[in-house]
Amino acid sequence: MHNLEADLLRGLWYVACPSSEIKPGKMLGKTLMGEPLLIARAASGDVFCLRDICPHRGIPLRHGWFDGETVQCCYHGWKFDTDGRCVDIPSTHETQTIDYSRISCGAYPVREQNGLIWIYFAQEGEAPEDGRQPAPPLLPDFPADAGPRLHIMLPFVCSVDHAALGLMDPTHAAFVHTSWWFKKNAAKLRAKEKLFEPAELGWAMARHKLPPQNIAYKVLGDNVTTEIRYALPGLRVEHIQGSRHSVVGLTTITPVDRSHTEVRQMFWASMGWVGPFKPLIRHLMKVFLDQDRRVVIQQREGLKHNPRLMLINDADTQGRWWMQLKDEWTRSGAEDRPFANPVKGRTLRWMS
Ligand code: FES
Numbered sequence: 413m414h415n416l417e418a419d420l421l422r423g424l425w426y427v428a429c430p431s432s433e434i435k436p437g438k439m440l441g442k443t444l445m446g447e448p449l450l451i452a453r454a455a456s457g458d459v460f461c462l463r464d465i466c467p468h469r470g471i472p473l474r475h476g477w478f479d480g481e482t483v484q485c486c487y488h489g490w491k492f493d494t495d496g497r498c499v500d501i502p503s504t505h506e507t508q509t510i511d512y513s514r515i516s517c518g519a520y521p522v523r524e525q526n527g528l529i530w531i532y533f534a535q536e537g538e539a540p541e542d543g544r545q546p547a548p549p550l551l552p553d554f555p556a557d558a559g560p561r562l563h564i565m566l567p568f569v570c571s572v573d574h575a576a577l578g579l580m581d582p583t584h585a586a587f588v589h590t591s592w593w594f595k596k597n598a599a600k601l602r603a604k605e606k607l608f609e610p611a612e613l614g615w616a617m618a619r620h621k622l623p624p625q626n627i628a629y630k631v632l633g634d635n636v637t638t639e640i641r642y643a644l645p646g647l648r649v650e651h652i653q654g655s656r657h658s659v660v661g662l663t664t665i666t667p668v669d670r671s672h673t674e675v676r677q678m679f680w681a682s683m684g685w686v687g688p689f690k691p692l693i694r695h696l697m698k699v700f701l702d703q704d705r706r707v708v709i710q711q712r713e714g715l716k717h718n719p720r721l722m723l724i725n726d727a728d729t730q731g732r733w734w735m736q737l738k739d740e741w742t743r744s745g746a747e748d749r750p751f752a753n754p755v756k757g758r759t760l761r762w763m764s
C-alpha cells in the first residue's frame with residue numbers, strides 16, 4: 413500500500429453520481445479514476461458517458477453544447493453522438509469526403525440502477541460485453557428502479573485505500589464519532605464479537621440481531637436483524653430488516669484519482685413517513701461523514717512523511733482483507749483466470 417496514492421482497480425462498475433443529478437438534455441463533466449468524463453442524459457432519457465476530450469485538438473467537450481442528441485465541441489463545432497462517434501465536421505467543404513465514423517472521442521458503458529449512475533472502467537484491451545463484472549450489484553429488498561430516499565456526498569482528500577480502511581474500521585467510532593447523539597461516553601468500550609463470511613467480491617458481517625431496546629430500530633418492527641457487506645471496488649451495503657420494515661444503507665467510495673475520493677452515503681427505506689425527517693437525518697449523516705473526512709485530512713499530515721503503517725488483529729483484519737481482495741483482483745486479471753476470494757469465514761473480536 414502506498415500512503416498517499418492508491419492503485420485503482422479496473423474491470424469493475426463504479427458509482428458516478430445519483431440519477432437525479434443529470435436531467436434530460438444536461439451534461440456533467442467530472443473526473444473519476446483519473447479520467448475526464450462527460451456524463452449526459454439524452455432527450456430520450458438514456459444516460460451516456462463520453463471521454464471528455466475532443467479528438468480534434470483536445471479541448472474538453474463539456475465546454476461545448478448539447479442539444480439532447482449530439483455533443484458539439486466549442487472550438488470547431490465537431491459533433492459526437494451518444495456512442496462517441498463523430499457525426500459532423502462543419503469545416504468539411506462539399507468537395508471533400510471525410511469518413512466521420514472512423515473518428516471517436518471514446519465512450520464508457522453506463523447503467524442506471526437503484527437511482528444511481530454506474531460507469532464501467534474496462535481493463536486494458538477488454539471489450540465491454542465481456543467485462544469482468546457483468547453488471548453493477550443489486551441491492552437487497554429494493555427493486556432496481558427504486559432510487560435512494562436520501563443521499564449525501566463528501567469529497568475526501570485521501571486515496572481510495574484510506575477511505576476504504578476508514579469505512580470498514582470498527583474501532584475508530586468511539587474516538588472520531590463522538591457527537592452526543594451517537595455515543596455519550598467515548599471511553600466506555602465494550603467487547604464485540606461478530607461472525608464474518610466470504611461474499612461476492614468481498615465479505616459479510618453475518619446477519620445478527622440488533623438490540624431490541626434501541627427505539628431507533630423499534631420502528632422496523634420485531635426481530636430486527638442486520639447484515640453488512642463489503643465489496644470491491646468500494647461498496648458497503650447494510651441491510652437492516654424487521655418484521656414491518658427494512659432499510660438499506662449504501663456507502664460508496666469512488667476514486668476521483670489516485671489520491672482523491674468521493675464518498676457517498678445513501679438510504680433506501682420501506683417506511684412512507686421518512687419525508688418530514690429528511691432534513692434532520694441528512695444533517696446527522698453529514699456531521700457523521702464529515703468527522704471521517706476531517707480525520708483523513710489530519711492523517712495526511714503524517715502520511716506525507718511516508719511512515720510504515722500497521723494493521724493489527726482483529727481490529728484491522730477487515731482492512732487486511734480489503735488489501736488482499738484488491739491484490740487478488742489485480743493478479744487474477746493479469747493472469748487471465750477467475751477471481752478466487754481470499755477471505756475465509758471467521759469470528760473477529762475487538763473493543764469498541
Ligand atoms: S478541438 Fe474540438 S472541434 Fe476542434
Ligand SMILES: [Fe+2]
Pocket residue numbers: 578579584585588589704
Ligand atoms: Fe467513520
